Every structure is written in C-alpha cells, then in structure tokens.
Amino acid sequence: MYINYFRFIALAKSIFTSNWKCLLIFLLVMVSVPIANARELDSISMTSRLFAIKNQHFVKAYLLKNKRNLTEIKKKSAQPFHLIDAIFKAEGVPIQLRYLVVVESELNTRAVSRVGAAGPWQLMPATAKLLGLKITAHRDDRMNFSKSTMAAARHLKGLHEKYANWLLVVAAYNCGDQSVLDAIKDSGSCNYSVLEKYLPTETREYVAKYIATSNFFEGSCRLAVF
Numbered sequence: 710m711y712i713n714y715f716r717f718i719a720l721a722k723s724i725f726t727s728n729w730k731c732l733l734i735f736l737l738v739m740v741s742v743p744i745a746n747a748r749e750l751d752s753i754s755m756t757s758r759l760f761a762i763k764n765q766h767f768v769k770a771y772l773l774k775n776k777r778n779l780t781e782i783k784k785k786s787a788q789p790f791h792l793i794d795a796i797f798k799a800e801g802v803p804i805q806l807r808y809l810v811v812v813e814s815e816l817n818t819r820a821v822s823r824v825g826a827a828g829p830w831q832l833m834p835a836t837a838k839l840l841g842l843k844i845t846a847h848r849d850d851r852m853n854f855s856k857s858t859m860a861a862a863r864h865l866k867g868l869h870e871k872y873a874n875w876l877l878v879v880a881a882y883n884c885g886d887q888s889v890l891d892a893i894k895d896s897g898s899c900n901y902s903v904l905e906k907y908l909p910t911e912t913r914e915y916v917a918k919y920i921a922t923s924n925f926f927e928g929s930c931r932l933a934v935f
Contacts, residue, residue, distance in 0.1 A: 778815070796855075800859075800862040800866050812915065812918050828853075874899060877899065879919050880912050884909050892908045
C-alpha cells in the first residue's frame with residue numbers, strides 16, 4: 710500500500726524538532742517496521758512510538774521500574790480490554806487509549822484517589838455526573854467497569870472534538886481543559902512538542918507514562934530503548 714513518506718517525515722520532524730539525532734534513529738528503525746497503512750501515520754499509536762524515542766531515557770527507566778507490575782496487569786487485561794475496545798470503537802475513540810486505564814488505576818474498579826477520583830478511569834464526581842453516571846450514598850457508577858468506560862469514551866471523544874489531537878486529549882484527561890487551553894495560549898501552538906513545557910509537571914509525566922505503557926502493551930519497547 711502507498712504511504713506518503715513526506716507526510717510521515719514531517720510528522721516525525723514536528724515531534725523531534727531540533728533533535729536530529731533522534732529523528733535519524735527513528736527513521737532508520739522504521740525502515741524495518743511494517744506500517745499497515747497510511748492512516749497509522751496519524752494515529753495515536755504512531756505518535757506514541759515517536760515520543761517513546763524522543764523520551765527514550767524516561768521510557769526505559771519507567772519500564773525497568775514497572776515491568777513486573779505491567780506484566781501482571783497484562784496477564785489479566787484480555788477481558789477488560791475486549792470490553793473497552795468494543796465501546797471505544799462504537800464511540801470512534803482509538804483503542805490505543807485503553808492504556809489510560811492502566812495508568813489511571815491498573816484496571817482496579819475500586820480505586821479511589823486522595824482527591825476523590827474513583828473507579829478504573831478515575832473520574833472526578835463532577836465530571837462523572839456530567840457524563841451521566843449516578844453517584845449516591847449507595848451507588849457509584851464510576852466503579853462499574855462498563856458504565857465508567859462508556860463515560861470515559863464520551864469524555865475522550867468530547868475532548869478530541871475540541872482539540873483534534875489525541876495526545877492533547879491524553880494531557881487534558883489528566884490536568885483538565887483549562888490547563889491545556891492555557892498551554893496552547895502561552896505557547897501559541899497546538900503541537901504537543903511545543904506546548905508541553907507549559908503544562909504541569911505531573912501532566913508531562915502522565916503523558917510520558919501513558920506512552921511508555923502503550924509501547925509496553927503494543928510490543929514496541931524495542932523502539933524506545935537503544
């Protein structure tokens with residue numbers, strides 16, 4: 710199948726900016742990596758591969774530290790991922806975003822954060838209610854895997870309608886709309902590589918963790934570690 714390599718190189722350059730060494734390494738590696746079709750060049754999966762190389766030191770350290778835990782999560786992920794994939798496909802959300810649930814809760818439906826986020830997708834009460842979930846003294850739909858996944862899919866889709874960039878969606882899922890909008894305004898760009906330094910440190914690390922986790926589950930670790 711024909712692939713627009715000029716578009717591909719432009720995408721890589723926009724991510725690596727002035728880091729020509731990493732860009733060259735990526736292009737050399739990709740010669741041996743089959744690309745199913747041209748659409749993959751714009752996918753969150755391809756973007757994750759690019760950023761895994763740009764942030765290879767963080768990715769390598771994160772995977773070395775968390776490999777055992779991620780391996781255990783992967784062993785029990787087939788059933789929940791099957792459900793997530795079906796819901797995400799129905800909502801038009803890339804299935805690669807399923808790895809957010811690993812970063813958020815490690816697939817734990819009973820997870821509760823110190824700030825009040827709960828369930829596998831760690832939804833805050835206000836966000837969950839806006840997405841149609843019920844939260845009462847006797848019921849919390851955030852801890853229902855199916856219902857919370859449908860809510861998360863709607864939330865992710867809504868964010869993408871606003872930003873038209875899945876990596877910005879990942880960032881916004883962590884820090885909220887306003888922080889991403891402020892970063893866009895302050896940087897004058899919608900390119901994550903340009904605006905990331907204007908995001909909270911926690912969010913930059915969150916995006917990097919998502920990318921590392923995505924590469925681990927997708928079997929692309931060899932692209933991230935040299």
